[in-house]
Amino acid sequence: MKAYIMFGVKSFTKQMSYRSEVWLRLLGNFAVIFIQAEIWKAVIGSGQVDGVSAQQMITYSIINTLMLALLLHRMSSQVDGSLKSGAIASELTKPLSYPLFLLSSGLGSSGYQLVFTVIPSLLIAWFAFGLIPPASGLHFAGFLAAIGLALSISFLLGYLISLIAFWVMNHFALDWMLGGFITIFSGTFLPLWFFPEAWQSAAGWLPFQFLGYVPAAVYLGTLSVTETMVLLVKGVAWSAILLVIVHKLWKKAVRRLVIQGG
Amino acid sequence: MSIIEVDGVTKTYRQYKRFPGLLGSVRSLFTRQYVEETAVRDISFSIGEGEAVGYLGPNGAGKSTMIKMMTGILVPTSGSLRVLGNIPHEKRKQNSREMGVVFGQRSQLWWDLPVMDSFDLHKYVYRLPESQFRSNLDFCTELLSMSSFMQKPVRQLSLGQRMRVEIAMSLLHEPRILFLDEPTIGLDVIAKDQIRQFLRTVNEEKKVSIILTTHDMKDIEAICSRMIVVNKGNLVYDGSVSHLRNQLGNEQRVTIDFRFDPGTIETPGLTLIQDNGVRKTFLFERSHTTVFECVSRLAAQYPVEDASIETEDIDSVIRKLYQQLDQKERERREIG
Numbered sequence: 001m002k003a004y005i006m007f008g009v010k011s012f013t014k015q016m017s018y019r020s021e022v023w024l025r026l027l028g029n030f031a032v033i034f035i036q037a038e039i040w041k042a043v044i045g046s047g048q049v050d051g052v053s054a055q056q057m058i059t060y061s062i063i064n065t066l067m068l069a070l071l072l073h074r075m076s077s078q079v080d081g082s083l084k085s086g087a088i089a090s091e092l093t094k095p096l097s098y099p100l101f102l103l104s105s106g107l108g109s110s111g112y113q114l115v116f117t118v119i120p121s122l123l124i125a126w127f128a129f130g131l132i133p134p135a136s137g138l139h140f141a142g143f144l145a146a147i148g149l150a151l152s153i154s155f156l157l158g159y160l161i162s163l164i165a166f167w168v169m170n171h172f173a174l175d176w177m178l179g180g181f182i183t184i185f186s187g188t189f190l191p192l193w194f195f196p197e198a199w200q201s202a203a204g205w206l207p208f209q210f211l212g213y214v215p216a217a218v219y220l221g222t223l224s225v226t227e228t229m230v231l232l233v234k235g236v237a238w239s240a241i242l243l244v245i246v247h248k249l250w251k252k253a254v255r256r257l258v259i260q261g262g
Numbered sequence: 263m264s265i266i267e268v269d270g271v272t273k274t275y276r277q278y279k280r281f282p283g284l285l286g287s288v289r290s291l292f293t294r295q296y297v298e299e300t301a302v303r304d305i306s307f308s309i310g311e312g313e314a315v316g317y318l319g320p321n322g323a324g325k326s327t328m329i330k331m332m333t334g335i336l337v338p339t340s341g342s343l344r345v346l347g348n349i350p351h352e353k354r355k356q357n358s359r360e361m362g363v364v365f366g367q368r369s370q371l372w373w374d375l376p377v378m379d380s381f382d383l384h385k386y387v388y389r390l391p392e393s394q395f396r397s398n399l400d401f402c403t404e405l406l407s408m409s410s411f412m413q414k415p416v417r418q419l420s421l422g423q424r425m426r427v428e429i430a431m432s433l434l435h436e437p438r439i440l441f442l443d444e445p446t447i448g449l450d451v452i453a454k455d456q457i458r459q460f461l462r463t464v465n466e467e468k469k470v471s472i473i474l475t476t477h478d479m480k481d482i483e484a485i486c487s488r489m490i491v492v493n494k495g496n497l498v499y500d501g502s503v504s505h506l507r508n509q510l511g512n513e514q515r516v517t518i519d520f521r522f523d524p525g526t527i528e529t530p531g532l533t534l535i536q537d538n539g540v541r542k543t544f545l546f547e548r549s550h551t552t553v554f555e556c557v558s559r560l561a562a563q564y565p566v567e568d569a570s571i572e573t574e575d576i577d578s579v580i581r582k583l584y585q586q587l588d589q590k591e592r593e594r595r596e597i598g
Contacts, residue, residue, distance in 0.1 A: 010372065255351070
C-alpha cells in the first residue's frame, strides 16, 4: 500500500517540474470560462431558455471546464511512454499490480491538478463571473459522488485506451478519438438538455456524460432526486462494466507485449 | 536442483512489411504482409541453484529475448519454460519476489530523486522488514562503496555509480536468481572490476544464481564458470568456459627478437604470422612438443635476444567461434 502511495506522490511531484504550465493553464481556463460566459449571456440574456438562466449556464461552464482539468491524468500517455521506451520491462518485473500502479500515478496527477489548477481557477472564476451555490445539501453530496464516478470512469477509459495501444503501438489516434467522444457526449460545451431527442438518448446510454454533464447537472439541481439516484447507479454500473473489460483485456495485452528494442 | 528449465523454447516476432518511400508508406497502411522473425529457436538448457552462467552471443542473437522470457515479460511462442518451478508469465508477480533484474541500458531508479529514495521505494514495493533492508543495504553499500553518493540525485551520478546502485537495488530483497542484461556496458575498467568482484562474492557467499548477458568476455571469465553461446537464435555452445578455451584456444603467440635478421626460418610447430626483420611473430599450435621446447630449439640455432609467449585471450576464442559459425553457415548456403 505504502508503495502505491509513494508512486502517487512521485507523480504529483513530477508535475511540479512543469511550473510555467500552471500559469498558462490558469490563464487558459479563465479564457475558456470567459468565452462561454459571454456566449451564454448573449444567447439567454436576462430571461430563461428551457427553464435555464444565464447565471446557471455560467456555473455549468465553470464546473465543466474545471472537471476537464481535474481529469487530466495523462494515463494513456504514461503507458505509451513506457511502451515506447521499454521501461515497462522493469515496471513488470516488480511484485506490483500494474493497474494499481497506474491508478496511483493517475491519482497523483489529478491531485496535482486539483491543488494547482482546479482550486485557483475556481476562486478566480467565482470572483470574476459568480457561482451559484449548490441546489441543496443533498445535491452537493450527490455532486461529490458524481466527481468520484467521473474520476473512476475517466481512469478506466484512459486505461482502456492504453491497453488498446498494446496492439496498435501508438495511443495518439485513440486518445484523439476519445477526446472527440468526450467533447460531444460529455455535455462539456453544450449541456445535454439542449440536445435533440435522439442525441440526448444516445448520450444517455454512453459513459461520457459522467465526465461533465452529470456532476454539473446534479450540482445545479436541474435533476430530481430520483433522477439523480438513477444516474449515479448507472455510473456505478458503467464503472463495473469498464472494470470487467479492462481486466479481461489486460490479460490479453500482457501476452501481446512486445518490448521495444529488445 | 535446477531452478531454470528451458525446453525447446522458440520465440518469433511478426514484423509487418513496410515499403520504402512516400507512396510505399501509404501502401504500408493497407498491407497485411509480414515476415516472421525468429529471435529464439528451439533452445533447451537447465540451470541449477547457485550456478553463474554467462549468456553470450553477437548483437541480435536473441539474448535479451531469452532473459525477458525467463523474467516473465515475454511469452514464448512454443516450448516450455519454468523458472523456480513456475511458468514465468503466469506467475510473474510471485516469481518477481525471488528475482532481481538489471537491464544495463535501462534504469529502474527515480531520476530526479536522491539514491536513497529509490532504495526506500524498493523497500515498500517488496515489503521488506526494516532489519533485513538495513543489513542488505549496508552489505551492498560497503562492497560497492556507495556511501559517498547515497544522498545525490540519480541524474548526477556517473554511469559507473548508477550501475552499482542498480545492482545493489536488485539484491535488496534477497533474490534467488539475478538476471543481468549487459551490466558492464559502457563502464570504465575500475567500475567493471568492482562490479565483477561484487557479483562473484554474491554468487559464492549468498549462493545467488546469476544469469548474465554481456559482450565483454572478461565479465564471463571473472564471474561465470559456465557459458551458453547463442547465435541467430540457435544454441551453439553450452559448457564450461575452460572447455571452450581448450577446444578452440589451443594456440599461443610467440614473439621473438633476434640480434640480427636471420632470414627465413624453418621450425616445425611454429608458423610465421608477422615478419618485421629482427622481430618475428609465430603462432604455436599445441601438440606433442611444448612451446618452450620449440623456442629453446630456435635459440640454439639463431641469436635470440628476447622471447615472449602469449596465451590467446578468451576474446579471440569467441571471435574464432563466431567465425567458425559464419563459415559453416556460408558452406551450408552454398550447398543449398
